[in-house]
Amino acid sequence: MPNATASKVYALTDTLPLDSGQELSGAEIAYETYGELAADKSNAVLICHALTGDQYVASTHPVTGKPGWWDRMVGPGKPIDTSRHFVICANVIGSCMGSTGPASSGADGQPYAMGFPVITIRDMVRGIIALLDGLGIERLHAVVGGSMGGMQALSLAANWPDRAERVLVIASTARHSAQNIAFHELGRQAIMADPAWAGGDYYGGDAKPDNGLAVARMAAHITYLSEEGLTEKFGRRLQDRDEKSFGFEADFQVESYLRYQGSGFTQRFDANSYLYITRAMDYFDLAEEHGGRLADAFIGTSARFCLISFDTDWLYPTAESRHIVHALNAAGAKVSFVELSANAGHDSFLLEHDQLDRVVQGFIE
Amino acid sequence: MSASQTLRPDLAVIADQIGAGTRLLDIGCGDGALMAELEQAKQVDARGMELDPAKVERCVARGLSVVQGDADRDLANYPNKAFDYAVMSLTLQTSQRPDMLLEEMLRVGTTVFVSFPNFAHWKTRTALMFGGRMPVTRALPISWYATENIHHVTIADFKQLAKEKGAEISRAWFFANERAISPLGANWRAEFAVFELSKRQD
Numbered sequence: 167m168p169n170a171t172a173s174k175v176y177a178l179t180d181t182l183p184l185d186s187g188q189e190l191s192g193a194e195i196a197y198e199t200y201g202e203l204a205a206d207k208s209n210a211v212l213i214c215h216a217l218t219g220d221q222y223v224a225s226t227h228p229v230t231g232k233p234g235w236w237d238r239m240v241g242p243g244k245p246i247d248t249s250r251h252f253v254i255c256a257n258v259i260g261s262c263m264g265s266t267g268p269a270s271s272g273a274d275g276q277p278y279a280m281g282f283p284v285i286t287i288r289d290m291v292r293g294i295i296a297l298l299d300g301l302g303i304e305r306l307h308a309v310v311g312g313s314m315g316g317m318q319a320l321s322l323a324a325n326w327p328d329r330a331e332r333v334l335v336i337a338s339t340a341r342h343s344a345q346n347i348a349f350h351e352l353g354r355q356a357i358m359a360d361p362a363w364a365g366g367d368y369y370g371g372d373a374k375p376d377n378g379l380a381v382a383r384m385a386a387h388i389t390y391l392s393e394e395g396l397t398e399k400f401g402r403r404l405q406d407r408d409e410k411s412f413g414f415e416a417d418f419q420v421e422s423y424l425r426y427q428g429s430g431f432t433q434r435f436d437a438n439s440y441l442y443i444t445r446a447m448d449y450f451d452l453a454e455e456h457g458g459r460l461a462d463a464f465i466g467t468s469a470r471f472c473l474i475s476f477d478t479d480w481l482y483p484t485a486e487s488r489h490i491v492h493a494l495n496a497a498g499a500k501v502s503f504v505e506l507s508a509n510a511g512h513d514s515f516l517l518e519h520d521q522l523d524r525v526v527q528g529f530i531e
Numbered sequence: 532m533s534a535s536q537t538l539r540p541d542l543a544v545i546a547d548q549i550g551a552g553t554r555l556l557d558i559g560c561g562d563g564a565l566m567a568e569l570e571q572a573k574q575v576d577a578r579g580m581e582l583d584p585a586k587v588e589r590c591v592a593r594g595l596s597v598v599q600g601d602a603d604r605d606l607a608n609y610p611n612k613a614f615d616y617a618v619m620s621l622t623l624q625t626s627q628r629p630d631m632l633l634e635e636m637l638r639v640g641t642t643v644f645v646s647f648p649n650f651a652h653w654k655t656r657t658a659l660m661f662g663g664r665m666p667v668t669r670a671l672p673i674s675w676y677a678t679e680n681i682h683h684v685t686i687a688d689f690k691q692l693a694k695e696k697g698a699e700i701s702r703a704w705f706f707a708n709e710r711a712i713s714p715l716g717a718n719w720r721a722e723f724a725v726f727e728l729s730k731r732q733d
């Protein structure tokens with residue numbers, strides 16, 4: 167595969183305490199870096215990835231061979247400029263691209279599978295903080311994240327307030343809503359209903375729960391797009407045929423697209439990781455962690471915040487960002503917020519958007 | 532010391548009154564000219580609120596802390612006396628409820644600055660009296676059906692509103708032809724007014 171590199175791996179020196187009360191020993195964090203760390207270590211920008219993202223933010227994905235997921239945003243001369251900043255992106259624990267997750271081997275040499283402890287967003291950040299400690303980075307120039315990455319950025323700002331000067335949160339939320347949890351539960355049930363899931367013990371066997379995982383991805387993918395975007399992209403157009411089949415083939419282009427998205431996803435993602443990470447997102451409620459009042463999560467923070475939402479994002483709609491902005495105002499934090507117009511729904515943060523680029527560039531400096 | 536010559540006259544006079552190192556909220560901050568000037572010249576901790584996303588984007592791109600929001604609704608989320616100054620320039624007359632907005636400003640800011648175009652300026656009066664149509668002047672350049680100025684206000688009206696809200700006007704400045712003029716007959720002569728006011732201590 168062209169330019170694909172195996173990530174650097176940081177082995178945590180201590181056991182990682184988890185919100186559940188359990189702990190993870192021998193955890194490893196796979197990460198990528200871009201640019202040069204300044205002598206005074208003041209130019210580090212941490213990018214946190216989304217649910218199915220990974221550390222390959224601006225480098226070729228080793229499995230798919232595709233460009234990095236935010237290649238358009240991160241690089242020399244780009245809005246997050248790697249000729250000035252040292253960019254770090256780490257695979258979250260629980261995932262499957264080199265960091266410790268359910269597919270990793272536990273103490274008995276067997277894959278954890280469902281024996282992996284349930285983790286939270288804060289646990290993911292705790293792992294990343296351990297990595298930053300390992301790299302000797304005391305204070306980030308900025309932490310940046312979209313979607314679940316935004317949750318991590320918020321969690322870092324709230325729980326490790328001295329570790330980041332700037333906090334950029336895009337298309338995200340401070341808590342998962344009932345609707346968010348409902349869609350995730352649908353995905354999890356699809357995986358668990360696949361006989362090949364086998365209670366999570368499918369590693370080393372002949373079959374993986376690809377059908378279930380693909381359905382989970384298809385359902386989730388719909389939530390990442392807008393009705394407007396789907397209509398514009400597919401409408402009611404038929405796929406490779408002139409007439410309806412009066413059967414259950416993928417008659418419509420949108421069906422074909424979703425099937426493609428679903429099956430492609432199974433090539434690069436582990437079903438158990440999908441269960442664990444969606445659970446972590448569902449458990450996320452930053453206010454709950456801070457006595458029920460979101461503003462209290464940010465009392466005394468010296469960081470500057472910037473929140474960006476998209477008008478067609480119905481997964482984490484603008485109201486969720488405003489909710490965070492109001493809490494930051496109440497806490498007296500320096501905060502900027504803008505709702506951008508885009509027709510691609512939640513996924514807009516990953517796509518071409520000149521205004522997004524200018525806001526990101528201006529905020530990161 | 533005078534604020535930057537590049538600021539609009541009402542903003543320049545407000546900028547001159549702001550103390551160094553204070554906290555300020557600029558409501559309807561536009562492209563952030565006042566905030567940028569004060570952060571740079573007086574190390575003011577300036578925050579902004581602006582309705583137009585394109586203007587918010589420009590503010591954030593120049594490193595200012597600006598929230599896209601509707602002053603009629605979103606001021607409610609700021610604590611009492613969160614700012615030394617609450618500033619609103621040429622925005623009051625675009626509000627759904629200027630009276631409630633003024634009340635909110637007096638709540639979140641210790642000192643409030645408000646500037647607005649004076650609808651009782653003689654040109655506006657004569658245009659209405661002799662033309663019989665809604666005035667289109669230099670200070671109010673847009674037709675009645677398209678203007679954002681949905682609550683026209685005069686200097687006398689504003690003084691009355693301040694009184695009703697229990698606010699004390701400590702200073703006022705008046706402008707015509709982009710120059711400061713004397714307060715004499717200001718409700719006839721001024722195109723724009725700037726008021727400094729605060730909640731009366733009972």
